[in-house]
Amino acid sequence: MAAVLTLKPGKERSLARRHPWVYAGAVARVEGAPAKGETVQVRAADGHFCAWAAYSPDSLTRARAWSFTQADRIDAEWIEARLAEAIARRATLVRGTDAMRLVFGEADRLPGLVVDRYRDQLVVQFLAAGVEAWRDVIVGALPRLTGCRDLYERSDAAAREREGLPVREGTLAGQAPAAAIRIDEAGVRYAVDVLSGHKTGFYIDQRENRAMVAWYAAGRSVLNCFCYTGGFTIAALKAGAASAVSIDSSGPALDGARLNQKINGLDEADCEWVEASVFDALNRLVAEGRRFDLIVLDPPKFAPSSHHVDRAARAYKEINLKALRLLAPGGLLFTFSCSSAIGVDLFQKIVAGAVFDAGVEAQMIRRLQAGSDHPMMMTHPEGEYLKGLLLLRV
Ligand code: SAH
Numbered sequence: 001m002a003a004v005l006t007l008k009p010g011k012e013r014s015l016a017r018r019h020p021w022v023y024a025g026a027v028a029r030v031e032g033a034p035a036k037g038e039t040v041q042v043r044a045a046d047g048h049f050c051a052w053a054a055y056s057p058d059s060l061t062r063a064r065a066w067s068f069t070q071a072d073r074i075d076a077e078w079i080e081a082r083l084a085e086a087i088a089r090r091a092t093l094v095r096g097t098d099a100m101r102l103v104f105g106e107a108d109r110l111p112g113l114v115v116d117r118y119r120d121q122l123v124v125q126f127l128a129a130g131v132e133a134w135r136d137v138i139v140g141a142l143p144r145l146t147g148c149r150d151l152y153e154r155s156d157a158a159a160r161e162r163e164g165l166p167v168r169e170g171t172l173a174g175q176a177p178a179a180a181i182r183i184d185e186a187g188v189r190y191a192v193d194v195l196s197g198h199k200t201g202f203y204i205d206q207r208e209n210r211a212m213v214a215w216y217a218a219g220r221s222v223l224n225c226f227c228y229t230g231g232f233t234i235a236a237l238k239a240g241a242a243s244a245v246s247i248d249s250s251g252p253a254l255d256g257a258r259l260n261q262k263i264n265g266l267d268e269a270d271c272e273w274v275e276a277s278v279f280d281a282l283n284r285l286v287a288e289g290r291r292f293d294l295i296v297l298d299p300p301k302f303a304p305s306s307h308h309v310d311r312a313a314r315a316y317k318e319i320n321l322k323a324l325r326l327l328a329p330g331g332l333l334f335t336f337s338c339s340s341a342i343g344v345d346l347f348q349k350i351v352a353g354a355v356f357d358a359g360v361e362a363q364m365i366r367r368l369q370a371g372s373d374h375p376m377m378m379t380h381p382e383g384e385y386l387k388g389l390l391l392l393r394v
Pocket of ligand 1: 203232279299300
């Protein structure tokens with residue numbers, strides 16, 4: 001008999017709409033002393049079945065639903081079937097690259113699990129108690145399902161801390177990863193450092209936006225703010241951009257960017273890598289009266305939670321305002337926010353405010369989002385984090 005988690009009256013509504021999270025405040029009682037990560041049956045106050053979920057006693061998200069079907073049995077076979085489906089879906093969604101997200105948590109009905117593939121290297125993150133409890137099954141299945149023998153763990157420390165799980169990194173199967181794994185994305189090569197790079201090594205989620213930048217880049221002067229290892233810069237230059245100035249405050253990130261420049265055979269004279277705060281650098285460029293034909297703003301998450309929204313909104317506004325002042329007429333601005341706490345509507349309002357304050361006119365050409373291997377389950381809007389706008393200064 002599975003342990004039972006009974007909800008307070010009315011708290012079954014979000015689960016009935018297939019939202020996968022049970023917050024601590026919604027729980028009336030837990031019977032059967034489930035261990036961390038164990039599957040519990042979630043019941044409404046009147047006792048009817050709501051979901052099978054992974055119990056997470058130390059987290060504010062007290063349980064995460066695996067399934068809303070009472071007949072399901074959450075066992076190794078079930079977990080493997082979800083992995084196999086997620087991996088098979090990517091084959092239809094992603095083309096022309098050997099780097100992709102194979103499993104993306106809630107969107108693939110495996111809450112808290114991330115699996116990225118860089119060529120033949122897999123990088124995995126166990127970010128919730130449920131997938132942690134199935135770690136051995138997952139580690140055993142992934143090489144078989146993908147044909148990749150090498151599996152490395154890069155579980156994000158902050159997320160694991162919220163789950164009461166110890167920080168973990170290291171080789172789980174096969175060989176230790178190479179220091180720089182060479183991936184090929186639409187003919188552009190990037191060196192990925194899965195040991196110490198951001199996320200699992202690279203911003204895979206920006207792939208389709210890199211393609212969009214490349215689409216418009218020919219002949220343009222580019223400014224790439226928060227460039228990290230130069231993803232957008234290299235894509236633009238390979239597509240014929242005239243020149244690029246790229247700014248990041250991290251020296252190691254810029255070393256990675258220079259390596260990417262080199263392995264793509266790009267001319268050093270065309271790329272200027274600037275180690276500085278973007279806030280200061282934008283002020284300087286404005287003061288110098290500089291102009292660019294294509295600007296990318298892809299900052300770190302300014303709002304880590306809903307408590308930080310006001311301050312974050314001011315920071316987004318400021319960089320967008322400065323960037324718009326640097327944008328030549330006919331120029332394009334690719335502007336992003338990866339803060340889940342800032343929704344699409346709010347982000348658009350912030351950028352519209354910046355357009356107004358900059359005293360320019362701009363058209364919205366497109367909305368942008370994470371690549372198709374980073375989907376969002378329609379019943380789980382929190383899964384939407386990366387949003388962007390493509391503006392044209394008229
Ligand atoms: N656009 C990148 C990802 C950006 S991640 C890509 O597509 O790969 C955010 C980057 O911002 C990090 O590389 C971090 O070093 C840098 N960063 C954070 N705060 C900064 C600041 N105030 N000024 C400049 N860079 C900053």
